[in-house]
Amino acid sequence: MIDLRHVSKTFRKRDETVEAVRDINLTIAQKEIVAIIGPSGCGKSTLLNMIAGLYAPSSGSIVYKGARVSDVNTDAGYMTQKDNLLPWRTVRDNVAFPLELAGIDKSARADRADQVIKHVGLDGFAHRYPHELSGGMRKRACLARMLIYGAETALLDEPFAALDAQLKLAMHDLLLKLAAETGQTVVLVTHDLMEAVTLADRVLVCTRRPATLALEQRIELKRPRDVLNVRFTNEFKEHYDALWERLRVEYQEERV
Amino acid sequence: MTAPDAELPAFSEPASPSALGGGFMVICQVVLGLVLLLLWQGASGRLVDNFFISNPLDVARRLIGWIADGSLFLHIWATVYATVMGFVAGAVIGVVLGIWLGVSPFTSRLLNPYLNALNALPKVALAPLFVLWFGLGIESKIALAAVLVLFLVFLNTYAGVREVDQDLIDGARLMKATRVQVITKVIIPSAMSWVFAGLKISVPYALIGAVLGEMIAANRGLGYLVQFSGSQFDTAGVFAVLIVIALLAVALNFLVEIVQHRMQQWRVIGR
Numbered sequence: 001m002i003d004l005r006h007v008s009k010t011f012r013k014r015d016e017t018v019e020a021v022r023d024i025n026l027t028i029a030q031k032e033i034v035a036i037i038g039p040s041g042c043g044k045s046t047l048l049n050m051i052a053g054l055y056a057p058s059s060g061s062i063v064y065k066g067a068r069v070s071d072v073n074t075d076a077g078y079m080t081q082k083d084n085l086l087p088w089r090t091v092r093d094n095v096a097f098p099l100e101l102a103g104i105d106k107s108a109r110a111d112r113a114d115q116v117i118k119h120v121g122l123d124g125f126a127h128r129y130p131h132e133l134s135g136g137m138r139k140r141a142c143l144a145r146m147l148i149y150g151a152e153t154a155l156l157d158e159p160f161a162a163l164d165a166q167l168k169l170a171m172h173d174l175l176l177k178l179a180a181e182t183g184q185t186v187v188l189v190t191h192d193l194m195e196a197v198t199l200a201d202r203v204l205v206c207t208r209r210p211a212t213l214a215l216e217q218r219i220e221l222k223r224p225r226d227v228l229n230v231r232f233t234n235e236f237k238e239h240y241d242a243l244w245e246r247l248r249v250e251y252q253e254e255r256v
Numbered sequence: 257m258t259a260p261d262a263e264l265p266a267f268s269e270p271a272s273p274s275a276l277g278g279g280f281m282v283i284c285q286v287v288l289g290l291v292l293l294l295l296w297q298g299a300s301g302r303l304v305d306n307f308f309i310s311n312p313l314d315v316a317r318r319l320i321g322w323i324a325d326g327s328l329f330l331h332i333w334a335t336v337y338a339t340v341m342g343f344v345a346g347a348v349i350g351v352v353l354g355i356w357l358g359v360s361p362f363t364s365r366l367l368n369p370y371l372n373a374l375n376a377l378p379k380v381a382l383a384p385l386f387v388l389w390f391g392l393g394i395e396s397k398i399a400l401a402a403v404l405v406l407f408l409v410f411l412n413t414y415a416g417v418r419e420v421d422q423d424l425i426d427g428a429r430l431m432k433a434t435r436v437q438v439i440t441k442v443i444i445p446s447a448m449s450w451v452f453a454g455l456k457i458s459v460p461y462a463l464i465g466a467v468l469g470e471m472i473a474a475n476r477g478l479g480y481l482v483q484f485s486g487s488q489f490d491t492a493g494v495f496a497v498l499i500v501i502a503l504l505a506v507a508l509n510f511l512v513e514i515v516q517h518r519m520q521q522w523r524v525i526g527r
Contacts (some may be wrong), residue, residue: 018392034261052426052430055427057459072426072429072430073430074429074430075429076425076430077430077431078426078430080423082419082423084423084424084426084427086424086441086442086445086446087446088445088446088448097428097431097441098431098432100441101428101431101432101433101437101441102432143432149431149432151430
């Protein structure tokens with residue numbers, strides 16, 4: 001469904017050029033959950049921004065459902081470490097925001113918003129403002145917002161990096177539940193290998209900048225996955241170790 | 257430009273008046289005022305020539321005379337009218353310009369050197385031009401007040417629009433927001449706390465513009481009155497007008513405080 005063909009991206013800032021992504025070829029199938037992992041600042045986020053259509057690649061092309069991405073990809077939902085809720089809107093108004101943009105009338109969108117708010121476990125917080133919520137609740141609100149407008153593809157850029165370990169597990173559980181229900185395609189950028197293996201069908205390891213794909217590994221763990229216990233199975237450990245072996249090389253080079 | 261959180265130092269009451277004895281402090285302040293008035297009355301004619309500093313009794317007589325014949329209210333009304341109209345005109349143009357340039361990088365770069373030059377120009381120097389353009393009437397005072405307000409509000413609005421989190425804009429665009437929707441539903445609400453900060457600091461400047469305009473060429477208004485009294489060597493008259501202008505400024509600030517209090521919710525959730 002998503003096809004990256006020889007995608008490269010170079011940023012130019014005055015005389016300085018930074019090559020962020022180099023010649024990436026990648027095909028992501030519908031309903032697949034793909035995790036992209038690599039050292040910080042390696043260009044993973046740039047890759048995601050290009051799939052979202054926020055940046056154009058310097059060379060190569062990105063094809064989404066047969067059409068070349070040349071503008072903002074409105075079939076995609078985007079979620080970053082910073083939760084992009086509008087601070088002057090309540091949770092309900094934030095979640096209903098995509099419906100408001102689509103011109104759906106007020107009572108219909110409030111009803112729909114309340115449904116998804118309940119679905120992500122935020123009932124009772126609909127009238128709160130984002131700054132009154134904990135980090136985990138804000139993530140739930142973001143997921144609810146993505147759910148409400150039926151984004152086909154979820155682009156997640158280290159969405160849970162700022163959460164503590166317990167909250168992260170709860171969010172992983174919710175994310176997998178929602179993805180299974182909606183049949184969403186998920187592209188997750190992370191630097192947490194545990195998270196990548198827990199969630200993904202396929203994990204891609206990026207090199208340091210410029211990002212190229214160093215390793216691709218299918219994660220053959222059965223679904224639905226129990227996010228709490230899957231990490232203690234032997235298969236999980238095998239995947240984890242194989243990926244870590246390759247990833248360590250990248251981190252070691254970074255240290256030198 | 258001024259960040260929304262920046263508070264200008266004000267000679268207002270301390271944070272917790274009760275800690276300093278509330279009512280007691282008010283009494284002290286009144287006593288201090290009376291003592292200063294007595295010193296003024298005593299010094300006048302003895303230490304300093306009455307011609308230069310007049311005295312409180314003469315000032316009070318002048319004020320009472322103006323109130324009695326109603327002329328003072330005519331002048332106050334002229335100044336208040338020019339201040340309010342100038343503030344509204346300047347604020348509207350400033351906000352619109354700030355948003356427009358804030359969302360059009362090409363235009364803002366194009367106009368950047370000219371706007372800098374205009375902003376660096378002491379706006380008061382435009383007064384003769386406004387008199388030529390708008391005549392001796394109230395319009396030239398409104399224009400001067402407006403131009404002072406305009407730049408302050410414009411710079412704050414512009415900064416506020418530029419400060420808008422790009423991720424919020426990108427997020428809205430991915431949710432199929434049109435350009436107009438991005439501006440009305442993301443950029444403007446997000447810049448609101450900056451706009452309010454700009455409006456707040458520009459209120460006193462509207463008064464300055466109106467009074468200055470009246471001092472240059474007018475036949476009514478407090479600026480005219482202070483100018484006229486001075487040219488008649490009427491020191492008591494000058495002091496009387498200054499007191500009225502000071503009271504007017506205090507009243508305006510009070511008004512701003514009330515409005516700001518009402519807007520508090522915006523400021524808090526605008527972050």
